[in-house]
Amino acid sequence: MSFEPISQAIQQEATAATTDQTRSVRVRRGVYSMRERPGFYMVRTRIPAGLISPEQLEAIAALAEEVNWPLGVHLTTRQGLELPGVPADKVVPILEKLQAAGITTFLTGGNSLRSPISCPYAGVTADEVFDVTPYALAVDHYFREVQTSYQVMPRKIKLAFEGCAHTDHVRTQVTDIGLRAVQREGQNGFQVLIAGGLGATPKLARELEAFIPVSELLLTIETILRVFNAHGNRENRSRARLKWLLEEKGLDWFRGEYDRERADLAKNPPALQLPTLTETAPALDGYPAVTEAELGEHYAVWKETNIHEQPQPGRVSVSIRVPNGDLLPQHLRQIAALTRRFAGNVRTSIEQNFLLRHVSAQALPALYLALKEAELDACCADELIDITRCAGSDVCLSALTNSRGAAFKISEAIRGDFSRHPDLRHLRIRVSGCPNSCSHHHTADIGLFGLSRQIHGKPVPHYAIELGGTASGTAVGSRVAEVPALRVGQAVKSTLIFYRDQHTAGEDFAAFVERVGPDAIKERLAPLANVPPPETAPTLYRDLGSDKDFRLTAKRGECAA
Ligand code: HEM
Ligand code: SF4
Structure with a gap:
């Protein structure tokens, strides 16, 4: 694939200005502007199903060394790796080197079918119905290389594949198209969920098909894309995701269109070509003895x-x-x-x-x-202390607050024995720097997103706190309170102590929140919400990690350019 268009777009941005056209060319190649760093970009790689080889990891490491961004690379909530801090003159060489390593960045931005995410336990868990990985890879390849008619849709479409019967590790319920492995009469197939989504207005998915045989996977997805492409909202970006089409027209209407288009497409159905995956395994024994x-x-x-x-x-x-x-x-x-x-x-x-x-x-x-x-021995993966955060204001144009600083503040407040308490350790915390919810904060027991509040005539960085979402995305949290960014650690800890000390036997976090009610939690956090004038509490007027007074610098994001 030629790098000429992106090369020209970057040059034009360096010498003239960013235009809708340069932005669009760039973002489709996964190259995003960086916040407050003109001439620097963030490059987003496409890692379908989260499969990455040691050679590819090393290739990305070499590029990160070259770029030398202080935070290195960022692992995203859609299994991708992002490389921030790339100067304009290095963008194309980096894309070329990624391509040489077999990594594309194509369609990691823009209104396209984004890289499918897939359960990382596929092939290695007893809970699995069947291994969904080849299907995720086949779908990725088909809509990127073969059927290219859906690369400029009304808005992006995200896909998630889950093979486990009992746990949803990819949150199919809050994805545009969620595919869950099921078996019927010995035949492998998928349950098809559609129109879930996060963002400022989260929606849980609806079931479009209880079962389709695996052979009809591409036919089904392509039909959904056809309907979305034809009827999705191209006028209003904020009402353009698939969830809004369903919201406005209803599932019955969608099903009608879907049935019609499906019958048409079935006359000449797309052929599913599965890649062959060979799982290797190292020796079982012969490892050095350790005392x-x-x-x-x-x-x-x-x-x-x-x-x-x-x-x-x-x-x-x-x-x-x-x-x-x-x-x-x-x-x-x-x-x-x-x-x-x-x-x-x-x-x-x-x-x-x-x-x-x-x-x-x-x-x-x-x-x-x-x-x-290697300093990679952190315990407690997928537990309370394992806080998820979005790219945030280090990188992202849309950010209101520094989600990295907030995640750090919270981990400081809860680290050690506290976070390992048997009643708390299984809970999850996720932090986004704005309501867009790239950290999936709606699907956390405690989810937070950044916002600004005007107090005593000045903007104060805040976090809204949502409680009661589930990691599998079967329920989204409810907003209960807001606190200044500086107090986010105390607020989270106080909420956790409330649950730890006052839940009834066997009562899970969401049930506790429902029983005590949002008002009780809000009241408990009320002292933390109080903001004195800037003369007496200047640090409350700064974002975490900043020694300057907070100001709102968010711009229109490039997520749909
Ligand atoms: C107005 C612009 C944006 C909107 C509305 C938006 C919305 C979202 C939403 C709702 C998600 C998570 C839910 C999902 O998976 O569907 C997401 C994921 C994500 N967003 Fe954004 N986003 C925007 C801009 C950006 C920008 C500018 C960046 C960074 C430069 C960014 C970084 C991410 C990352 C890292 C993820 C998770 C990984 C991925 O999707 O590949 N987003 N975005
Ligand atoms: S949640 Fe907001 S701040 Fe964080 S990466 Fe997404 S758009 Fe940016």
Whole structure:
């Protein structure tokens, strides 16, 4: 694919100005402007189903070293890796090097079918109906390379594949098109959910099909895209996602259009071509012996929280927790090396972590020591302390607040034994820098998003707190309170203590919130919401991580350019 158009767009932006046309060319190639850094870009890679090879990790590490952005690369909530801080003259060389490593950035922005996400446990869990990975990859390839009619739709479409029967690790319920593996009379197929979505107005998906055989996967998806492409709102960007089409016209109407288009497309249906995936696995034994003294106390905690049994005898999967989703180049190199040495392969997860798969259970002590040396031994993956955050104001044009600073503040407040309390540790926290919800904050027990409030004549960075969403996206949280950014750690901790101390036996967090009611929680947090004048409390008027007074600098995002 030619890099000439993007090369021209970048040159034009350097010498003249950003126009709708340059922005559109750029964003379709996954190249986004960076906030308050003219001449610098963020490059978003497409990692379908979270599959990434050690060589690709090393290629990205080399580029991150070249770019030298202080935070390294960012692992996203859609299994992708983002490379911020790329100067204009390096954009095209970086895209070329990514391409040479077999990584595209094509259609990671714009109104296209984005990279499908897929359950990272596919192929390594006993809960699985069947391995959905080849289907996710086939769909990615088909709509990127073969059927190119859906690359400029009314708005983006996101797809999620889940193969597990009981746990939804990709939140199909809050995705435009969610596909869940099911079996009927011994035949593999998918339940098809549509029109879920997050953003400022979250919607849970509706069931379009209870079962389609796997052979009809492309036919089904293409039909949905046809209807969306023909009827989605092209006038008003904020009402353009599939969820709004369903909201406005209803499921029955959609089904009518879908049935008609499907019958038409079925006359010449798209052919599904599945890639062949070979799962390799390293030796089961022969790993160096490690003494308990070498392992230390933390090993037991790590082993309890980061290891997942596999159905394959003697094999386990290992989560590498990536605090804040931020990875330095050396971390990427280490993950590549550890994958080669200890695992069959590695995948990214939407929880902003990596999963080493097909590790020998006998290798765990040696692997742990290697992870520790690489500073990748954080325990408690997918637990309370494993806070998800969006790109936020370090990078993102739309950001109102610094979600990274807030995630850090919260982890400081709850770290240690507190976050490992048996009643709390399974809860999840997610932080977004604006209502767009890129961290999926609606699907957290405690979700937060940034906003600004004018107090004593000045803007004060705040977070809205939503409670009671679920990690699997089956319920979204309800907004209960707002606190200044500086107090976000105290507010989260206070809410957690409230639950820890006052929940009834067996009462989960969402049920607790419902029982005590939002007003009780709001009242509890009320002292934290009080903002004195700037003369007496100047730090409340600054965002976390900033020593300057807060000001609103958000611009129109480039998410749909
Ligand atoms: C007005 C513009 C934007 C809107 C409305 C928007 C909306 C969203 C929403 C709703 C999600 C999460 C839910 C989902 O998966 O569907 C999401 C994901 C995400 N957004 Fe945005 N976003 C915008 C701009 C941006 C920008 C400018 C950036 C960064 C430069 C960004 C970074 C991300 C990331 C990293 C994710 C998760 C990963 C992914 O989708 O690949 N977003 N966006
Ligand atoms: S949630 Fe808002 S601030 Fe965070 S990445 Fe998305 S658009 Fe940007």
